[in-house]
């Protein structure tokens with residue numbers, strides 16, 4: 001379910017300002033993968049920056065961005081040479097159409113319920129050609145990054161009109177299980193009342209993630225703990241995974257359900 005941060009056009013317009021103070025390390029990882037693939041689906045594409053960058057860098061193949069938040073997609077539509085789709089993975093039934101599917105910006109963590117995660121991974125598996133890759137990252141729960149989010153994600157930025165917008169991040173405590181809920185409260189002279197966006201993200205441990213991927217017929221071929229491709233350890237900030245759709249057995253078109 002998309003939260004107000006992404007559905008509210010005024011907040012969506014601030015997303016890139018808040019998230020890209022400089023070049024994004026994650027895009028340095030994902031962009032070469034996108035450039036080396038013919039047909040790419042970006043799930044939870046947000047404002048579409050990764051696919052915009054791919055076109056700007058000369059990608060000539062099929063690029064599709066999918067996101068359920070109209071405010072984010074409105075910004076993505078600034079480029080018309082990319083196919084943009086409003087919705088989630090349930091809104092399309094792609095069958096072996098992509099050789100790469102990406103989920104950047106921790107979009108993978110929006111899948112909260114077991115069933116939701118299972119059906120998302122099945123849809124991703126189905127949308128991949130055999131041998132196609134699914135590349136994504138999720139934060140490592142062991143390092144409890146949310147404990148620093150108040151400092152990390154509370155800041156002041158300029159909106160498009162030059163006004164100052166202050167955003168304060170508050171994590172709801174105590175954190176129990178593998179879900180973390182938090183709010184962003186936005187205030188600024190242009191807004192008579194503060195705008196509050198509440199989100200929940202799921203933090204899957206590496207073992208649980210591995211089991212969901214296997215169940216969906218996806219085989220992990222590369223895994224890193226950070227954008228510099230260092231190995232995943234218990235103190236790594238990220239779990240960055242590249243998984244491949246398992247080759248199909250002769251005579252079987254859908255080995256997993």
Ligand SMILES: C[S@@+](CC[C@H](N)C(=O)[O-])C[C@H]1O[C@@H](n2cnc3c(N)ncnc32)[C@H](O)[C@@H]1O
Pocket residue numbers: 001002003006043044045046047048049066067068069072087088089103104105106107110
């Ligand atoms: C943190 S943003 C990441 C955007 C972009 N991938 C990036 O790297 O900047 C998370 C995105 O996931 C989208 N989202 C939320 N629920 C989703 C779902 N069920 N399926 C796909 N995308 C979803 C949000 O609308 C939002 O644009």
